[in-house]
Amino acid sequence: MSNQSTIQGNGESSPRHIPTGIPGLDVILKGGFLEGGLYLLQGGPGSGKTTVGLQYLLRRVEDGDSVLYISLTESRRDVEMMCTSHGWPFEKINLYDLVRTSLDPVEQSKSSILHPSETQLGDVIKAIISEIERIKPSHIVVDGLSELRLLSGSPVRYRRQILSLKMFLEHQGITTLLLDDKNPESDEHAHQAIVGATIVLETNLPQYGRARRRLYIGKVRSSEFQEGFHDYEIRVQGLVVFPRLISPEHPQHFQRYLHTSGIPNLDQMLKGGILAGTSSVFIGPSGVGKSTLAMQFVASGLKLGLKAAVYTFDEVLGTFMARTEKITFAGERGVLEGYLEDRRLLARQVNPAELTPGAFAQEVRDAVDGGVSILVIDSLNGYINAMPEERFLSTHLHELVSYLNQRGIITIMVVAQHGVLRGAVADFNVSYLADTVLLFRYFESNGEMLRGLRVFKNRTGPHEHTMRELSITDEGIVIHEPIIGRRNVATGPLYEDAGDAGSSPYQDAV
Numbered sequence: 001m002s003n004q005s006t007i008q009g010n011g012e013s014s015p016r017h018i019p020t021g022i023p024g025l026d027v028i029l030k031g032g033f034l035e036g037g038l039y040l041l042q043g044g045p046g047s048g049k050t051t052v053g054l055q056y057l058l059r060r061v062e063d064g065d066s067v068l069y070i071s072l073t074e075s076r077r078d079v080e081m082m083c084t085s086h087g088w089p090f091e092k093i094n095l096y097d098l099v100r101t102s103l104d105p106v107e108q109s110k111s112s113i114l115h116p117s118e119t120q121l122g123d124v125i126k127a128i129i130s131e132i133e134r135i136k137p138s139h140i141v142v143d144g145l146s147e148l149r150l151l152s153g154s155p156v157r158y159r160r161q162i163l164s165l166k167m168f169l170e171h172q173g174i175t176t177l178l179l180d181d182k183n184p185e186s187d188e189h190a191h192q193a194i195v196g197a198t199i200v201l202e203t204n205l206p207q208y209g210r211a212r213r214r215l216y217i218g219k220v221r222s223s224e225f226q227e228g229f230h231d232y233e234i235r236v237q238g239l240v241v242f243p244r245l246i247s248p249e250h251p252q253h254f255q256r257y258l259h260t261s262g263i264p265n266l267d268q269m270l271k272g273g274i275l276a277g278t279s280s281v282f283i284g285p286s287g288v289g290k291s292t293l294a295m296q297f298v299a300s301g302l303k304l305g306l307k308a309a310v311y312t313f314d315e316v317l318g319t320f321m322a323r324t325e326k327i328t329f330a331g332e333r334g335v336l337e338g339y340l341e342d343r344r345l346l347a348r349q350v351n352p353a354e355l356t357p358g359a360f361a362q363e364v365r366d367a368v369d370g371g372v373s374i375l376v377i378d379s380l381n382g383y384i385n386a387m388p389e390e391r392f393l394s395t396h397l398h399e400l401v402s403y404l405n406q407r408g409i410i411t412i413m414v415v416a417q418h419g420v421l422r423g424a425v426a427d428f429n430v431s432y433l434a435d436t437v438l439l440f441r442y443f444e445s446n447g448e449m450l451r452g453l454r455v456f457k458n459r460t461g462p463h464e465h466t467m468r469e470l471s472i473t474d475e476g477i478v479i480h481e482p483i484i485g486r487r488n489v490a491t492g493p494l495y496e497d498a499g500d501a502g503s504s505p506y507q508d509a510v
Contacts (some may be wrong), residue, residue, distance in 0.1 A: 021059025312383020
């Protein structure tokens, strides 16, 4: 559910949005924080709350605004160390450290019959208001609502104190970000009626690999926002958010054309080549030539002056590139290095344990914005290992593939079957995502193990229905003439009847 961005009926204009300085967050918030708004940021320890607060204030300082960071949990030394770790200028932020005074050992040792809510809480609120009146900031961050909650002693008193602080901040026209812990003991909805917007940070530690972090927007009054979970990472430069990919939001007109592989018999099987703005899946057992054939389309595009991006999940990038040069560039050494240097080829070896789906989608979007026309994912088996929740793989892929198709990209996805010679595809369905499916298999003939290739489907036009032998030689890839009339071989039948798609052993696989 999205909130309306304008106030109707009273003649008031819509509030001005203020950039947060956090990449991706402004996209989700449709422009940034609302000027004079009260925002609540909730998250567990290590989720990045303090990083967000500092990052926001530093951006406001760059724009010439006066800022104030009020800390109830982080000491001045802690905040300074955090800024140093990110390379941020700590001296540019006005920091009001309430940790030191609240933990004064002399004061803590004194006995009192009064509850802290009757003494310390009032002193803290007065101190905060006094510092705000002294600095006169236009943007503040209050780090440590959990401390105010503990000092309040009761939910009613805590709510009243937050309400009084809110009224004061609104009267001053200050844009405020409140940082609060999110734990099972705290009431997640306690602030919903008080603050104007809520942002929740979540951290999940998988059984293997780095922590997976994501956020969602609970509500934003008087403004639209993008719903759902969005992945984010904490990097050296700060927190980076990866907005969830919504393919219908990226329509684009492009000129359709057939991209040829440079191998006449293969282009004949596809009746000209692969159409721009479509996705293809290459399915087959290990070592049958899927990646090599995919790179043949990349090599053909590079020679024509197109840009390409390759993401390899399963193979070491150096080995992958050396093999590509040997087969698709006739062993010409250093040719791919030239393409990499002039940015016509983007190649990355992806570690699934370190990747989030949102981060990968953002990399793909950046590559497309950089002019990439051909994109290879090798393989989807490795990509699925990057997913924290495998049941959503099809949804992620559907959005990504739809986005690429709408941008006119030629997308090639490699899928490895289980087993050495042939077998079932991994437990996820991908054929419905693809406009073109190429099936690879091994077969034996006269004591020799051979490779076979067949176009299983092609939504965008006609295609050849017969199977051809595929050979990988030192001179490159060779696609032979169609196999006609051959029935049974040692590893099983090619087809019960040549050209009969109904008997293909791949039907169960896809």
